[in-house]
Amino acid sequence: MLFSKKSVLIAALSTLATIGYAGSAHAINFTVTTGTTGLNGETNQGAFSEFSSLANTVTVDFNSGQVPSDGFAKYSFVGNGSSSVRADMWAPVGANGEKNDSNYLAVFNGKDVVIQLDDYLNYFGINWGAAHTGNIYSFYNGDSLVASFSTADIDAAGGFALYSPLHPGSNEDGAKLVNSKYYQGNGYVHFYSTSSDDIFNKIVISQVGGGGFETDNHSFHKGTGRFTGFDSKSVPEPSAALGMLAIGGVFLRKRKHRKSVELAS
Ligand SMILES: [Ca+2]
Ligand SMILES: [Ca+2]
Numbered sequence: 001m002l003f004s005k006k007s008v009l010i011a012a013l014s015t016l017a018t019i020g021y022a023g024s025a026h027a028i029n030f031t032v033t034t035g036t037t038g039l040n041g042e043t044n045q046g047a048f049s050e051f052s053s054l055a056n057t058v059t060v061d062f063n064s065g066q067v068p069s070d071g072f073a074k075y076s077f078v079g080n081g082s083s084s085v086r087a088d089m090w091a092p093v094g095a096n097g098e099k100n101d102s103n104y105l106a107v108f109n110g111k112d113v114v115i116q117l118d119d120y121l122n123y124f125g126i127n128w129g130a131a132h133t134g135n136i137y138s139f140y141n142g143d144s145l146v147a148s149f150s151t152a153d154i155d156a157a158g159g160f161a162l163y164s165p166l167h168p169g170s171n172e173d174g175a176k177l178v179n180s181k182y183y184q185g186n187g188y189v190h191f192y193s194t195s196s197d198d199i200f201n202k203i204v205i206s207q208v209g210g211g212g213f214e215t216d217n218h219s220f221h222k223g224t225g226r227f228t229g230f231d232s233k234s235v236p237e238p239s240a241a242l243g244m245l246a247i248g249g250v251f252l253r254k255r256k257h258r259k260s261v262e263l264a265s
Contacts, residue, residue: 028139028147028191028198031230032154034095034161035127035188035217046092046100047188049125049219051229056222057123062103067113073220074116081111083207092129092216093164093186100129104216105205109134113205115218120201122193122223130167131160131174131185132211139191140202147198149191160185188217192227199224 035047038061042048045061052059058072062085067075077083084106091100104127107113128135131151138148151173154160159176167184169175175182193199207213221227 027194028149028200029194030149030154030157030189030191032158032161032187032189036095038217043094043096043098044100045094045102046104046129046216047095047127047186048217049188049190051123051125051190051221052217052219054221054229058220058222060218060220062105062216065103067105072118073218074118076114076116077111078114079111081108083107083111083113089166090130090212090214092127092214093162093166095188097162097164097166097186099166100216102216104129104214105218107205107207107213107215109207109209115203115205117201117203117220119222120199120224121220122199122225122227123190123219123221123229124192124200124203125188125190125217125219127186127216128154128160128189128214129164129184129186129216130169130212130214132169132207132213133173134208134211135174135213136206136208137191138204138206139200140204141200142202146200151185154185154189161187190230192229193223194226196225 033050036050037043038045038048039052045063048059051057060068060073065085067085069075085103086106087101087103090106091102091104093100105113131154133151135151136148139146155173160174163176163178163183164186165183167186169182169184171182174185176185205213221229
């Protein structure tokens with residue numbers, strides 16, 4: 001499915017409107033962290049979700065070189081273009097900015113990735129890397145759009161977790177000026193449902209316009225109600241959890257968990 005700029009704008013505005021209903025809001029919210037190492041401590045495969053080891057969570061790392069076409073999360077490519085699983089310098093970096101040597105998923109304009117889930121989810125996390133204008137996630141319940149998010153939404157909420165010297169860029173959404181050069185955003189982005197009205201069972205990953213949409217280590221958490229993983233008592237790593245509670249749809253962020261990579265000029 002292709003998204004026009006107008007539809008993206010409408011989606012963004014409706015998201016803002018939803019956040020405006022403090023107290024009664026139900027929505028898919030997101031928060032950005034650096035992510036963490038793989039389950040066995042891997043640091044050269046990009047960043048992984050802090051919830052990777054949570055019960056009822058499935059993680060797809062693309063290391064086989066293909067998208068999974070059966071099992072819990074069924075991926076398919078729709079349209080014409082060069083989207084594929086690949087390994088190159090644009091792979092999303094690790095939690096401390098380490099180079100990712102593994103295969104990852106790259107999506108380009110015209111060829112979407114559709115992920116059909118066997119069950120309802122209340123959480124979807126991705127290692128989002130080398131961020132560009134026009135990277136878009138859309139969450140569906142059946143054929144009904146629940147919410148859609150773009151690179152600009154991440155910027156508006158405070159930006160990515162780190163800006164990698166491995167990913168030089170230009171002045172556009174998802175990038176940041178560091179020592180007079182632009183670098184592209186990387187981080188682990190957690191999308192989650194705040195009520196049973198906002199669970200989802202289909203995800204579409206799209207790129208509108210030039211540049212690629214690079215992601216790795218997708219984590220899916222099954223659930224039919226509000227995602228409770230960010231509640232302080234149930235977070236696996238307390239250090240990563242503080243400040244990520246959503247209150248009335250508004251995020252409180254703990255700035256010290258954001259990192260800007262220090263770069264030499
Ligand atoms: Ca990978
Ligand atoms: Ca990109």
